[in-house]
Amino acid sequence: MTISSSLALQKAMLARLSGHAPLTALLGGPAIFDDVPQERREPYVSFGDIATRDWSTKDGLGEVHFVTLNVWSRERGRKQAYEIIAAIDAALDGAALALDGHRLINLATTFWTVMREAGDAYRGVVRLRAATERVA
Numbered sequence: 001m002t003i004s005s006s007l008a009l010q011k012a013m014l015a016r017l018s019g020h021a022p023l024t025a026l027l028g029g030p031a032i033f034d035d036v037p038q039e040r041r042e043p044y045v046s047f048g049d050i051a052t053r054d055w056s057t058k059d060g061l062g063e064v065h066f067v068t069l070n071v072w073s074r075e076r077g078r079k080q081a082y083e084i085i086a087a088i089d090a091a092l093d094g095a096a097l098a099l100d101g102h103r104l105i106n107l108a109t110t111f112w113t114v115m116r117e118a119g120d121a122y123r124g125v126v127r128l129r130a131a132t133e134r135v136a
Contacts, residue, residue, distance in 0.1 A: 009065055
């Protein structure tokens, strides 16, 4: 059985983000999570929704993915959140990631924002679009 394209994409993105020195410096280490540990304090990045749609053609099977990353910060103001978003964009936008059982056709940042949450927290949202196709 081959790994699902969504999971293969998430694993490759996690590896890229965890190894991106400018991002890990802003986070104080490789603080990128699918399931955030309860005791973890900000700043960190967490995977949000990953929506996948069929994108097959007559020549092959493929999917398009819409990935949401959440950026969490407790710094006063939005500056830290925007810096983390910029580092995520530098690491992923246009990246040529290797995926298990699939080929990444393209990966692009499509949207980002930073909003105030309850208390003194800020949450950034980054959305990316990726197209993949299965390899034989």
